[in-house]
Amino acid sequence: MLVVLDLIGVAVFAASGALAAVHARLDVFGVIVLAAVTALGGGVVRDVLIGVTPPSTLRQWPYLLVPAVVALLVFRWHPAVARLRRGVQLLDALGLALFATTGTVAALGTGAPAVTAALVGVITGVGGGMLRDVLLNEVPTVLRREIYALAAAGGAAVVVAGHRLGLPSGPVTLAAAALVATVRVLALWRHWNAPVAGHL
Amino acid sequence: MLVVLDLIGVAVFAASGALAAVHARLDVFGVIVLAAVTALGGGVVRDVLIGVTPPSTLRQWPYLLVPAVVALLVFRWHPAVARLRRGVQLLDALGLALFATTGTVAALGTGAPAVTAALVGVITGVGGGMLRDVLLNEVPTVLRREIYALAAAGGAAVVVAGHRLGLPSGPVTLAAAALVATVRVLALWRHWNAPVAGHL
């Protein structure tokens, strides 16, 4: 269950990384590398933080195959991918939702305290996208988009609360992921803007 | 003692990150995230390098509360913060001094050899600021400012020497931090410039 959600997150983040790489005019190998970094970066950082070495995402074939296949599909049919309205942002919202919640579950599974697990979840969610943006020389989305990190933190908090209350992990994780994705999509759709400091 | 110095370092680095984020026109959530990354980044990297997982800074409430509160204060009253002459650089010098020395002490505490402890201390000192600058798409201060890494290395060397001689940790750490901050402030005040390669 956790693995399936995690692999869907890998696939959507790989697509977001590959599309960004295509738009930055990278060649096919650069597209594959950036897709892999975006898709696996958050999970690798998560495992390093909770002491799982070598990181679990580097030990299983599907985690390596999925980003490569997705990158090649996007490379070939990127106009179709990009035409989907707000395609990149929607994929990014879904990846954020899945990684932030499954990352929190993974950290709780190692016996980490609640606040640590929530933070590790947020870092798992935003880590891949931050690496993608830094490598393409852009100020990361997480610093610019409205309530991006806040949405991830909300989902992580729901997972931690469910764990405390002894609720079943699967449905709680799905509900938390749906919350994160909904908040992000609403923020995109309604153009929710957070305040910027005045008097500069 | 170590925790108090560490929290002061967290607060000043958070202020330096928040001020840089305000000047980069990030919204309030981006300011909080950048303050937290700047303040906690060096300590997280330190703990990952010495094998403390999950990192201790992600396990304690004060380390999370301080950057958030500092970020909100800077967001609200940033003109006052920025008017303090050379405010950012002074905060940065103080944070560098505290993190480089407490990072060395923490590494020595895990039984690391002297040269490793000093290096881990330097990385702890410059890590948060490097992350701040990379995320804002700037060449990091540590690569551009005169004797920035050298000042941190000097402080780390003093801590290691005091440890070898069996001197009490607290006063030695304070003296080493004062040395780092003094060197940095003198370099800023007297415009000490290191040579640049010629004949290009």
Added chain:
Amino acid sequence: MLVVLDLIGVAVFAASGALAAVHARLDVFGVIVLAAVTALGGGVVRDVLIGVTPPSTLRQWPYLLVPAVVALLVFRWHPAVARLRRGVQLLDALGLALFATTGTVAALGTGAPAVTAALVGVITGVGGGMLRDVLLNEVPTVLRREIYALAAAGGAAVVVAGHRLGLPSGPVTLAAAALVATVRVLALWRHWNAPVAGHL
């Protein structure tokens, strides 16, 4: 044997980092720091991924002395270094070859499965150069150069295959490194270009 190859890799990556820093007009301390980050970054990331803490490259004097000495030599005689035709790219190719193969050997030595070892080797090979380029605000070479990561992956695969077949580690590592360097140099010399996505 492994240590000697590793130190040669450290020296050539330090030279590539120092030359890039000189061309970016950093001062002498910035040149040393960037040389050290480029030379040691891949190995530190490798050790963090396979759970060797503190990283072995931070525990031995030669690993710290070599980048500092190389940086000072490049700082003083950089016109001679740069006049060597395609100097930076050749050094980079050699460093990639040595780090990708010795990184794979080191990961196999900790009992990591074959696919993990190969990936850790690739990350060791490209890690230092990625950090160098990110710190200088450039899109990393690994994303832009033809078959850069592919060459590293080929070398890592040869090391893993040799390990599976029980062949002696030393000659296999040298042969794999020669393969990586040859592929990179051929790609540079013949201007091999990978396709870029069309229809933008």
